[in-house]
Amino acid sequence: MEKLILIDGNSIIYRAFFAMPPLTNSSGLHTNAVYGFTNMLLRLIQEENPTHILVAFDAGKETFRHEGYQEYKGGREKTPSELSEQFPLMRELLESLGIAWFELSGYEADDIIGTISKQGEDSGREVLVVTGDKDMLQVVSDKVTVALTRKGISEVEPYGPKEIEEKYGLSPLQIIDLKGLMGDASDNIPGVPGIGEKTALKLLHQFGSVEEVLSHTDELKGKMKENLVNHAEDARMSKRLATIFREVPVERSWEDMTFTGLKEETAVPMLRKLEFKSLLERLSFTGGDSEAGHEAAEPVKELDVTIVNAAVMPELGELLPQIKDLHVESSGENPHHAILMGMVLSTPERHFYISPEFLKSEEAGPILAWLKDENVPKRGYNLHRTDLTLHWEGIPFAGANFDIELAAYLLDPTENDQTLSALSTKYGISRLASDDDVYGKGAKFKVPNEEVLSQHLARKCDAIMKLVPLQEAELEKNEMRSLFYDLEMPLSRILADMEKQGVAVNRDDLVELGKEFEAQISKLVAKIYEIAGQEFNLNSPKQLGEILFDKLGLPVIKKTKTGYSTDAEVLEKLAPYNDIVQYILEYRQLAKLQSTYVEGLLKEIRSETGKVHTYFRQTVAATGRLSSQYPNLQNIPIRMEEGRKIRKVFVPSEEGWLILGADYSQIELRVLAHISGDKGLQEAFLHDMDIHTKTAMDVFGVSADQVDANMRRSAKAVNFGIVYGISDYGLSQNLNITRKEAARFIDQYFDAFEGVRKYMDEIVRDAKRDGYVKTLLERRRYLPEINASNFNLRSFAERTAMNTPIQGTAADIIKLAMVLMDEALSSHGLKSRMLLQVHDELVFEVPPEELEVMTKLVPETMEKALKLSVPLKAEVSSGLNWYEAK
DNA sequence: AAGTTCACG
């Protein structure tokens, strides 16, 4: 016998919230309502043993009931943010448990339940509705039982036709009439004044329905008669409002609601994230090893680790073909200078520890062959680092197939602790000591003896093996398999190749440039000390502040947490008061160039190669962008001529070759045109117009030739603001205008680009509902603060919701282009090399005979990376160095 | 380890 449980999600989560004491997980997320709801859900499943389950939610503020009666549900307290932030969590949890949920704009959960219960009943199935709302009793029948919550949510009381008759002396449908007469304060349904439950029941027992009561008012008397006559229309309307609509266009099939058991593989990580330990135990989802939950009680069992030596090699050689999991341990921040500490290869039963010495010995041949075989799929943690570490040891590595760190990043790019230890805890697999605990941190770092080390590394490899299927299930659930396997995994190998290649730097020219800067700096310092009347540490904002504001008496424009602000923005405003300010600004600029770019870059040049080898981090930026370290080659100066000269020292690594750069033109605004569907913006890009001029025309309502430089500048700032998730305050700061003027600009922009306005509204609304936003390629970013009551936190999350799909999709696109470019270079047999990515730009070094083909191939490949409703455009240029490739 | 400033997209 099939049995469906229908749950009124809103009703239950509200009741759970107020019934449960406050509860947060360790990251401060409120979870009490989710906990209460889940508890009840699990109890229901256990007791009722349903074959189908659906949780219905209200969607949107406006429902069809508001059409006839604007005050419907008026006067309600705003939902506290501690509760509203739990809605997205609840939906996510339901999905991970494998329980269907549904909502439909314009309808309440009641109506969805009314509709589905009717369908169930019509097809002869048994239905149990769970809610805290008595209105729901109207759907009761032989087949449909309504369970009303009692005492918070800890108990439910089932109502069939018999129970309703016993309690009220009414039929289920008469519940509507009851509500029509007595009203409902919580929904702001008026009813008839002076008539409460007692009177209403008396009337209904006598006449049967609202209509009958109203047509027999002559048989009544006194105040009650008067009220009924005067409020007849209120009574009819109240009845209409209380009537559950049972014809909702529900697009959920019976199969969609099938419940065959909880989905352990996705439920466990979610319950772990919420830190619902008691639920995990109750479900005996302790996962793999049993120590989770009672860590102290059970001793951690030793893994079977074999230290590999010549004698063990034959045995390992036998097993190699079936090994997929490895962990290479190395120390040091910079992977290009990492020190190899050891390696573990694992089967489900056994772990093989290979010391650095053995790996470099003659006997390790089969292991090296295994490592470099691209047809052997390998799974590990940060295989990008593994590749680089081994590379500098002279050991080729290929075949990366599943990277735990990369998967963790895609599943939650804002989580900053993605260590194997943290992931083990999160997914509830056997505990893994943190590296800091095993090695000590900072100056205390020490490699333990081989027995301890090999055991720790084996545990890591064991964790990798266990995490793979869990993360795979989550990637699958989030529809991220393609993003992971087709984009990020291939890209990680490409990045490693680019980094190994490195970029040649002309050391002599850089030193020379440093001398020029030095000469200018010492002149400026002398002048500054002269005006100040004393020497001081110019690099100290504190000392500088004392000179400027206390000694020279300049006006204080802005303060920081710790004292006077002396940033460039403040100094610009102070410039008219004293010449010293201009000198300080110039000093700051040159000092930055000298320390970060001349001295900093010189330190990063590898003497053996004369190159810098940056490390592109693929798992840090919340939007999906890359970042670059040791050195950062994504922030080499370009805006100011003095700094731009730095680019002259980045040169081809081979005689006669050239540097070629190609950058996307307005990629973010093109992405916005695509995802917002705004016709005007799309039109502009289809005709390849100057987008800032076009914006100025539409915002100021003028023709192209009427747009002056200032209008274009303003329009450009507005466009930036739009991409960043606009706010009047931010724009006013940028353009140095009042907030009111900025607000007017924004309004005019949205009037001109209605599609963009609609997108911005919708993305924020979606984020509030789902708790996350997505890019075109399904990259996610969770926004837990989107429903916060704190204005600052919430506003920040709202701007992030607007910006991330744009910036993130642009990141997706250039990553796609890199994968395509890598394929194109090898399929065309070209010698040209991809060296750098700078968010919307790719940099190559090219032999002269390939310049022509590359000048065509690179922009073409970038432009076809992803098909949008507007064309992508890439512009290419080349020269003897990076400065000239502009 | 945190705060300030500034380089880039």
Add this chain to the structure above:
DNA sequence: ACGTACGTGAACTTT
């Protein structure tokens, strides 16, 4: 009214 533009990394000073 609330008070900030989005995303990074490095150098330097102060705590």
